[in-house]
Amino acid sequence: MKLRRRLGIEWTGVALAASLIVCGLIYWNSLSGFDNLLYDRLSEYDRPEAPDDVLIVAIDEDSLATFGQWPWSRSRHAALLNQLADAEPKAIAFDILLSEPGDSEEDMAMANAAAQTDNLLFPLHFVFPGTNGAAFDIKEPIASLKQAAAAIGHVNLLFDRDGVVRRTSLCFKDTANGTSNDEIVWPHLMEQVYRQINGESSAIFRRLGDCQQPLLMPYANRGDFAQVSYAAVANGEIPRAFLKDKTILVGATAQGLGDQHPVPLGDGGTMAGVEIMANLLNDITADRFVMPVSTTMQIALSLIPTWILLIGFWRWRPRTTIFVSVGLVIFILSASAILLSLQIWFAPGAALVGLALVYPVWGWRRLQATSDFMDGELKNYRTETPDIPVLQVPLGPVDLVTEQAEELAHAIKHVRDLRRFITDALTNLPDPMFITDLDGKVKFVNKLAQSGVEDGVQDLALDDMLERFVAPEGLEDVKDYLAIDQELREHDYVDFTSVKDEIFAMRRARILSDEGELRGHIHYLADITEVANAAQEREEVLQLLSHDMRSPQAAILALLDGQDATDENKRIESHARRTLALADNFVGLARIKSSEFSGEEILLSDLVIEANDSLWPLAKQRGIKSTVEDYTEGAFIIGEPSSLYRSFANLIDNAIKYSPDDSDIEIVLRSIDLDKQAFVSVTITDQGNGIAEDMLDQLFERFASNDDDSHGTVKGTGLGLNFVSAVMARHGGSIRAENVREGGARFTVLLPLAPEPEELV
Template identity: 65%
Template sequence: MKLRRRLGIEWASVALFASLMISALVYWAPLSGFDNLFYDRLSDLDRPKAAEDILIIAVDEDSLASFGKWPWKRDVHASFFEQMAIANPKVIAFDILLSEAGDEIEDQQLASAMGKNDNLFLPVHFVFPGSDGAAFDTKQPINIFKESSSGLGHVNLAFDRDGVVRRFQPCFESRVTKTIWPHLMEQVYRRINGNRSQAYQSIENCDEALLVPFARRGSFATISYTAIAKGEVPAGFLNDKIILIGATANGLGDQYPVPLGDGGTMAGVEIMANMLSGLRTDNFIKPLPFWQQLVISLLPLWILLIGFWRWRPRSSLFVSLGLYLAVLSTSAMLLTLNIWFAPSAALAGLALIYPVWGWRRLQATSEFMDEELQTFRSSNIDIPVGVSAAGPVDVVTGQAEELTHAIAHMRDLRRFISDALSNLPDPMFITDLEGKVIFANKLAQTGLEDGAQDMALDAMLDRFVALEDLADVKDYLTLQIQPTEHDYVDFTSRNDEVFAMRRAPVVSDEGELRGYIHYLADITEVANASQEREEVLELLSHDMRAPQAAILALLNDQQPTDTHRRIEGHARRTLALADNFVGLARIKASEFDGEDLLLSELVIEANDSLWPLANARGIKCAVDDQSDGAFIVGEPSSLHRSFVNLIDNAIKYSPDGTTIDIQLRNISIDKQSFVSVSIADQGEGIAEELLGHLFERFTTDDQGAKGAVKGSGLGLNFVETVIQRHGGSIRAENIRDGGARFTILLPVAPDLETDGEN
C-alpha cells in the first residue's frame, strides 16, 4: 500500500505536468515547424486541380522587355484596359497598386479606360508597421482610380513562422476605424456568385485564417501582359474569363514561398488564383479551434497514463508506438475532411510521458526497495540474506540482486513454515475471510483425494465434528459464545475422539485481517483424565465421606470416652480433608460464576453456623460491620466455606472464654474500592517459621490448637484460592498483644461502586 500510494502521487504529478506542457504547446505552438512540414508533405499527396476559367495575365520578363523598366507609364495600362473592355471578361482583379498620382492627363486616360470595365476590382495594401507610431499604413488607389473601379479588396498575405504563405485571411479589420476590408478574391467571388463565400461566413473574426489547398505551380492558364496590351490575343479567348492581373517577373518582388515541397516561390497573383479557387470550391482547410486541438492532443496522453496502471512496460511501449501512428493517422484523416489537426503537441506529450513516468516509477520503486530491504535486514531472521553483488553494479541492479536474495530467503522460509504446519501432530487448516479453506496440513486432509483447498469451512467441520457438537462449534466460530479465559471450544469427533478447537486471526504486517487459523488439538487423553478426576472427586465426596459420617453417627450413640473423642476427631479431620480437597479441585476445574452478594450478610451467616462450636468453649465472636452494605461479585458457596474455615481456625486456636473480633469496613486503594474483612483471635499466634508458608498445602500448626479437631493442612490453601479467584487478597499476621489476624480484601461490585459515586 505504501508503494501504491507513492506511485499514485508520482503518477498524478507526471499527469499534471504533461497536461500543462501539452496545453502550453498547443497555445504557443513552438513546434509549429514540425506541424508545417507534416502538413506540407500531406498536402503534396493530393493537390487540387486549377480552375479552367481563371486566367492569369502576368507582368513577366517579356512584358518588361516590351514596355521597359517598371513602373510603366499609365498609357500602357490604359491600352491594356481598352483591350479588356472589348473582350468583356467575367471579372477583373488588378493586383497592381495605383496608390500614387502620375501625369494628370495619363491618369485621366487610365481612369477612363478602367471605367469601361464593369467588374474591375483594385487592391488595398496594409504596410506594417505604420509611420509615426501607427500600427499600419493603408495604401489605397488614388480617388480617380477608386471611382473607376467596382470595389476594393485587401491583398495582404499571412506568413507562418517559417515565412511560408499557407493561409488565407478572408478579411482585414482596422482596430482604429473598425473598418472591415474583404479580401480582393472575396470581392471577386461575391461579384461572380452574388453572395458571401462559405469561407467568409465560417470565420468568427478577421483574425482567423484558413489553410489554402495549393494547386501545383503553373497549373493556372497564364498569358503575358504585353500580348493583351498589343492586341495579340483574340477577344473571344478572354470572354467570360476571370482575369487576375499581377507581376510574375522575379525582379518585381512579388514572389513568395509556398508549401509545394520543392522549395520554390510563387507569384502573388498565382497565390490569389489558388485562393479564389478555394473560395469557389469551398475546400479551404480549417484549423481546429484551440479547445478541440487541446482535447485531441491530450487524449493519447491520458490513454497512455491510464494504461500505465494496467499494462506491463513492454505493452505500454507498444501502445505508445501505436499512439504515435494513431496521432499522425488522425491528422492525415482529418485533413481529407478539410480539417487541420496539428500533431506536434500530442507527439511531444507521448515522447515525454513514457521516459518521465519510467524515471519517476523507477525512482519510487528504488526508494521503496531501499526502505523495505533495510527493514528486512534489521528484522530478526536466522537465515543470512544480504549477499553482496558480484562486482560493481549500478544502484538498481544492486537492489534487484539483493531483492532476489531476499525473495529466495522468503521462499525458503515459506517452505519451512509450510513443512512445519503440514507435519503438525494435530489437524490444522487456514480459511480466508469468505470461509474458504486455503491451506490444510496432512492430518486435516486425511481421506481427501483432491486435498482440502477451496473446501468450504462448513464442509471441513462436517468431516471432524459430531452432529451433537456441531452447533456449539459454529457458535464459537461466529463469536456467539463469549471468549473465556481459555478461548477454545471442545467437541467430540465422529470417531469419538475429543478435540479442542482454537481459532486465531491471520493479520498482515499492516494490521489488516486476512483470515483465520483453526487448530484442532487432540485432548482425548486429557478428557479421559478429567473424567477419571471427576470419578475420584465423587469417590472423595461420597464414598469416603459416607463411612466417616457413619462413624460419627455411631459415636453419638455411645458414652463419650477419650477413645471415642479421638476417633471422632480423626473422622472429622478426614471429612474436612475430603471437603477441602474436593473444593479445591472443583474450583480449579470450573469457570468463575459470580453474583452480587451482600458481604456482611454472608460473613454473619458463616459466623452463626459456628456458634455451637464457639459456645461450647465459651468463646464469643463479635462482628463489627462498618461496610455500609457493600456488595461484591462472588460465588456464595465457596466464599461461605472460606469464612467458615477462617472463623473455625480462630475458634480452634483461641483459649476458652476469649473473644474473636470480626470487622468489616470499606477502604480505597489506588482509587479502587474494597471491602476489608479482618478476623482476629486471642490465641498464641502463628509460629514465625510458618508465616511465609501458611497458605501452602498441608501446612498446619496443630500444637496451638485448643479444639478436638486438628487441621488438615488444606483449609487455608482453599481460602487463598477462593479469595484470589474473586480478585482479592488475604494476609496473615501476628497481633502485638497476642493472637493472630487474617485480613481479606475483596473488590466492591463495579456497577454498584459506580452508582455509589454518582
C-alpha cells in the first residue's frame, strides 16, 4: 500500500507537470520552429498547380536594364497600363506602392491611364508602429490613383518567427480608427482581385468568422506561374492575345528592389512579393487554405497521447509501454500529415514533447519510488527475518539499483525457502491442522489432516472438512464454537469425538496481515484421546474416593454411635472422621481444578455462622466458646456455597482442634477497601500455641501437615488448608496465616464484595 500510494502521488505530479508544460508550449508557441519545419516538409508532397490565367508582369533585371534605375517615372507605368488595358485582361493588380506624390503631370498621366482601365487595383500597406504614438500608419495610393482604381487592398505580409511567409490574413481590421462601434475592414489586394473578377467575396472569406484569422498558404513550386518581363510588354513584344482574359499581377522580381521574402519551399530560397501574391490568389480561387486548429483543440489533441501513455503506465508492462510510445509518435506524425491533406494543420510538436517528457520522467520517478520502497522493505526484511536454517549467498559490489534488485532476488529466494520451511513444519505437525480463507475454503492441510481423504481437500468447504473429521453427534458443538467471534469466546477450544472414535481438542486462531487485516484462520486439532481417557479414569477414582471410600467410614461412625465412649472407640472415631475429611478435601481439590466457576450471590455472614454452628458440638465437648461478630451490615459475595462452607468449616475445625480446653475462638467479619476495591475480611483467631515459624511459608501446600499433638504447636493441616487456599483463589480472594502476639494463630480470608446490581453487566 505504501508503494502504491507513493506511485500514485508521483504519477499525479508527472501528469500535472507534463500537462502544464504541453499547455505552456502551445500557448507561447514555443515549438514553432519544429512545427514549421515539419509543415514545410509535409507541404512538399502536395503542392498546388499554378493556373494558366494568372500572369506575372515582372520588373526584372532586363526591365531595369531597359528603362534604367528604379524608381521609374509614373508616365512609364501609364504607358504600360494603356497597353494592358487594350489587351482586355480580367483584372490588373498593380503591386507597386504609390503612396507618395510625384511630378504632378506624371501623376495625372498615370491617373488618366488608370481611369481608362475598369479593372485596375492598387495596393495599400500599413506601417507599424505609426507616428505620434499611433499603432500603425495607413499608406494608401495617392488620391488621384485611389479615385481612379476599381478597388484597393492591403499587401502586408505575415512573417513567422523564423522570418518565413507561411500565413496570410484576408483582411485587416482597423477598430481604433472606426466611428462608434464600427470597424474599418481592409480586404487583401488578392481578395479584391477575386471580387473584381467574380463579383462577390471569396468562399473562404465568407466562411471565416474572423477574416483576420491567419491562414496557412500552400505554395506552388517556384516559377510555376507564367511570367513575362515588364520591358517585353512595354515594348510590344507580347501579343495582345496572350494577355487577353488573364489576371495580370504587376510587381518587382529583381533582387535589388528588396521585394524578396523567404517562403516554405524545400530549396530555402526567397520568392518575389508578386509571386507570393499569385500564390495567394490561387489559394483564394481554389479555396485550398490550410486551417490551423484552434488553441483549445490544439491543447486537447496534444494532451490525448500524453494521457494515453500516462494511463497505460498503470496497465502495461514496460516492454509494451515502449512499443506504445513509439506507436504514438508515429500516430501523431501520421495524423498531422493526414489532417494536412484535408487542409487542417495540427502542430505535433507539443504532443511529441509530452510523450518525450512523460516517458523518461515517469520512468525516473517510478524507479526512484520503487528503489526507496525496496530499500525500506529490505531493511525491514533484514530486521524481521526469522533465523531459520536456509543458505544466504553474499552479494558482490554493484550499482545501487542492481544491488537492490539482487538483494530483492535473494530475499524472494529466502522467502521461498522460508515458505518451504514453514510448509514442511506445518505438514509434519504431530496433530491434524488445516487453514481456511475468509470464504471458508480450505487452503492448506498437513499430512494428518489429509489422511483418509485421498480425493484431496484443496478448496474444500469448511463444513465438508468438518464432516470428514467430526462424529455426527459433536458436529453442532464444533460449528457453534466456530460461529462465535474469537474475541468473544469464553473458551479457546472445543472437544469432540472424531469419526474414528478419537478425541480432539479443536482450537482456531486468526491469520492477520502485517497491517492487522484478517486473512483467514488456522484450525488445530490436538489429539487428547489419552488425556481424555486419563480424565475419565481420574473421575472414576474421584467417584471411588467420594463414594466407595466414604461409605466404610460412615458405617464405622454409625456403629460407634451409641457405644460407650471408651478411649479405643474415641480413637477409632477420630481416625474415621480424619479419613472422611481427607477424602472430602482430596475430592474437593480435584473437582475445583477440573470444573468451571459457577458462583451465586451469598450472604457471607450466614454461611460463616452456619459453618460455625455445625462444629458447635465439637467445641462444646471441650468447653471452647466460638463466637461470630459481623460488622459488614449484610455483605454479599459471588461464590460457590458448598466449597466456601467446607473451607470455613475446615478453618474453624482447625481452630477448635489446636485450641486448649475452655478457650475462646473469635470469628470477625468486616468490610474493607484495598486498592479502591471492596472486600469482605473474615478473621478466625484462636488461643492455642500458634504456628511454627518454619511452617508459615509452606502452610498452604499440599501434604504439609504435622499432626503430632492437637494441643501442641500447629505445624500444618495437610490437604485441608491446601483446599482452602485453592477455593479462595478460585473466588478471586486470598488467605493469610500469622501468629498473634498475645498467643494463638489467626487466619485472615479476603473475598471480593459482590458488585451492586447496576454494575452487573
